Every structure is written in C-alpha cells, then in structure tokens.
Amino acid sequence: xxxxxxxxxxxxxxxxxxxxxxxxxxxxxxxxxxxxxxxxxxxxxxxxxxxxxxxxxxxxxxxxxxxxxxxxxxxxxxxxxxxxxxxxxxxxxxxxxxxxxxxxxxxxxxxxxxxxxxxxxxxxxxxxxxxxxxxxxxxxxxxxxxxxxxxxxxxxxxxxxxx
Amino acid sequence: xxxxxxxxxxxxxxxxxxxxxxxxxxxxxxxxxxxxxxxxxxxxxxxxxxxxxxxxxxxxxxxxxxxxxxxxxxxxxxxxxxxxxxxxxxxxxxxxxxxxxxxxxxxxxxxxxxxxxxxxxxxxxxxxxxxxxxxxxxxxxxxxxxxxxxxxxxxxxxxxx
Numbered sequence: 070x071x072x073x074x075x076x077x078x079x080x081x082x083x084x085x086x087x088x089x090x091x092x093x094x095x096x097x098x099x100x101x102x103x104x105x106x107x108x109x110x111x112x113x114x115x116x117x118x119x120x121x122x123x124x125x126x127x128x129x130x131x132x133x134x135x136x137x138x139x140x141x142x143x144x145x146x147x148x149x150x151x152x153x154x155x156x157x158x159x160x161x162x163x164x165x166x167x168x169x170x171x172x173x174x175x176x177x178x179x180x181x182x183x184x185x186x187x188x189x190x191x192x193x194x195x196x197x198x199x200x201x202x203x204x205x206x207x208x209x210x211x212x213x214x215x216x217x218x219x220x221x222x223x224x225x226x227x228x229x230x231x232x
Numbered sequence: 233x234x235x236x237x238x239x240x241x242x243x244x245x246x247x248x249x250x251x252x253x254x255x256x257x258x259x260x261x262x263x264x265x266x267x268x269x270x271x272x273x274x275x276x277x278x279x280x281x282x283x284x285x286x287x288x289x290x291x292x293x294x295x296x297x298x299x300x301x302x303x304x305x306x307x308x309x310x311x312x313x314x315x316x317x318x319x320x321x322x323x324x325x326x327x328x329x330x331x332x333x334x335x336x337x338x339x340x341x342x343x344x345x346x347x348x349x350x351x352x353x354x355x356x357x358x359x360x361x362x363x364x365x366x367x368x369x370x371x372x373x374x375x376x377x378x379x380x381x382x383x384x385x386x387x388x389x390x391x392x393x
Contacts, residue, residue: 075298075301075303076298076303080294080297080298083289083293083294083297084287084288084289087287087288087289088284088285088287088288091287101289101290101293104289104293105293105296105297105300108297108301109300109301112301172280172283173276174276174277174279174280174281175280175284178284190284193255193281194281194284194285195285196252198252214248217248218246218247218248221245221246221248222246224277225246225274228273228274228276228277229273231273
C-alpha cells in the first residue's frame with residue numbers, strides 16, 4: 070500500500086480542485102474557499118484514507134458538492150464568468166473592450182449545464198477516463214458519455230456556425 | 233498534405249469514441265499554426281482548453297493549507313557563506329584588467345593610425361632622401377627614358393648631377 074500523506078497525496082490535488090470549483094462557482098475567491106474546505110474535509114477523514122478506494126475521486130466529489138452548495142445558497146445559477154464581469158463598475162467602453170478579449174470558447178463551455186461542463190472539464194482538461202469520471206460523479210460510464218456527447222455536440226455546432 | 237486521419241479522429245472525438253491518447257494527438261495537431269481551413273473553426277477549442285488547464289491557485293495557498301492542518305511549512309534556507317577580502321575585491325580586479333586591455337588596444341590602434349598618416353604629412357615628405365626621389369624620376373618622362381634605353385649601358389648616367 071502506498072504511503073498517503075497530506076503533503077504528497079492530497080495537496081497536489083489543489084489546482085485540479087480549484088479548476089473544478091472555478092467552473093462551478095465562476096468566482097476565483099469562492100473557488101479558493103471551496104478548495105480550502107474540501108482539503109480540510111479530506112484531512113478530517115485522514116483515519117479512513119487507507120479504506121477510501123480512490124482519494125482523488127473522493128476529493129473531487131466533495132469539492133463539487135461544496136461548490137454546488139455555495140452556488141445554491143447564494144441563490145444564483147452557475148453563471149458564466151463573463152456575465153459576472155458585467156456587474157462590475159466598468160464603463161460601457163471598458164466593458165466592450167473586455168468582452169472582445171473574453172475567450173469565446175470559454176464562454177461556450179461556461180454556458181453548458183453544470184454536469185456537462187464538469188464532465189468536459191474532467192475529460193478534456195484533467196484527462197480522466199470515463200470510468201474515473203463515473204466514479205467521481207457517482208454515475209455510470211454510459212451516462213458520462215451521453216453528457217459528454219451532448220456537450221461536445223453543442224460546442225461543435227457553435228464553432229461550425231462561427232459562434 | 234493529407235488530413236484524413238485527423239478528420240477521422242475529430243469525428244470520433246465528437247462522438248466520444250476517442251481514447252485519451254487519440255485526444256492527445258488531436259491536441260498536439262491543433263497546437264500548430266498551420267491548420268487547414270476546414271479544421272480551423274475547431275482549433276480555438278483545443279487551444280483554450282490548454283489555457284484552462286493552466287489556471288491555478290496562488291503560490292501561498294499550499295503553505296496556508298499546511299499551516300491549517302498543522303504540518304510544517306517548508307522554509308527556504310539560505311546558507312551563509314564566508315567571503316574573503318580577495319574574493320570581495322574580485323570584481324574590481326576584473327574591471328581593472330578590462331580597462332588595461334582596452335587601453336592597450338586603444339593605444340595600439342592609435343599608434344598604427346598615426347604611422348599611416350605620417351607618410352602623407354607634407355613635412356615628413358620633405359625629409360625623404362633626395363636620392364630616392366631621383367630613382368622615382370627615372371621612369372617618368374617617356375621621351376627621356378627612350379633616350380636612355382638607346383644609349384649603351386655603361387654610358388648611362390642614371391643619377392644626373
């Protein structure tokens with residue numbers, strides 16, 4: 070059995086958890102709080118680490134649930150990051166300039182339903198297998214493929230039609 | 233160039249039939265600048281996914297977490313090193329050496345330039361021995377030289393008085 074420690078096994082997951090939390094909360098500060106809560110929760114379960122089959126899947130699931138809780142509690146949908154920017158105190162001209170620089174694909178990804186977005190992130194950005202994703206989200210592999218197929222098809226159509 | 237393989241891979245990617253390795257091939261392909269027009273609309277997707285993979289937490293986050301769980305935060309230790317007086321003066325020696333080299337080169341260059349110019353100085357030209365000027369005049373007037381060549385060699389007055 071490999072030696073599990075907070076520093077060498079849990080802490081290196083931080084950035085991965087952050088990217089997931091960021092795509093759900095659409096807010097960097099909130100995403101950082103979510104990662105902190107997640108890591109502390111994993112730490113609280115340190116006596117069970119040996120029994121947990123996949124510690125990363127456990128952390129990802131905890132992180133996702135925590136991020137969804139925050140979004141639900143704040144009474145908002147999982148808006149995309151760019152929509153959040155619209156509430157800032159920028160002038161219309163500054164907003165126009167900022168919008169031009171906003172990544173169009175990122176906006177498309179952020180507009181996807183949360184589960185499709187999360188699966189796309191886990192597959193395309195974190196490079197997880199269908200089986201790993203199924204375990205993390207507690208669904209079966211077929212469902213993972215169905216959600217991912219829907220997400221990719223939407224993105225493909227938008228890109229094909231020039232966004 | 234034939235892009236059939238990439239097109240097939242891309243079709244399978246949309247259908248979620250590609251392996252992680254095949255998706256890595258697609259990612260590598262779309263990272264290059266030279267992508268055919270038919271595939272160009274999809275390039276941005278792979279490029280921006282690469283960028284999204286670079287999003288990370290602030291640097292001190294990990295230290296904060298280590299403190300929160302009561303683990304030791306790694307401290308960067310800087311070892312003190314004893315520096316001798318000679319070692320401390322080394323930059324000055326180097327600078328002095330460099331200046332000496334530059335001065336030597338400068339002097340040498342200056343001297344060589346002034347030597348070349350000296351020949352063209354009118355005063356110096358006056359000091360050239362008169363005999364050598366006579367030698368120069370031998371070949372100059374054609375008529376005179378023709379007369380000289382027609383004379384027997386022992387009667388030639390090479391150096392007219």
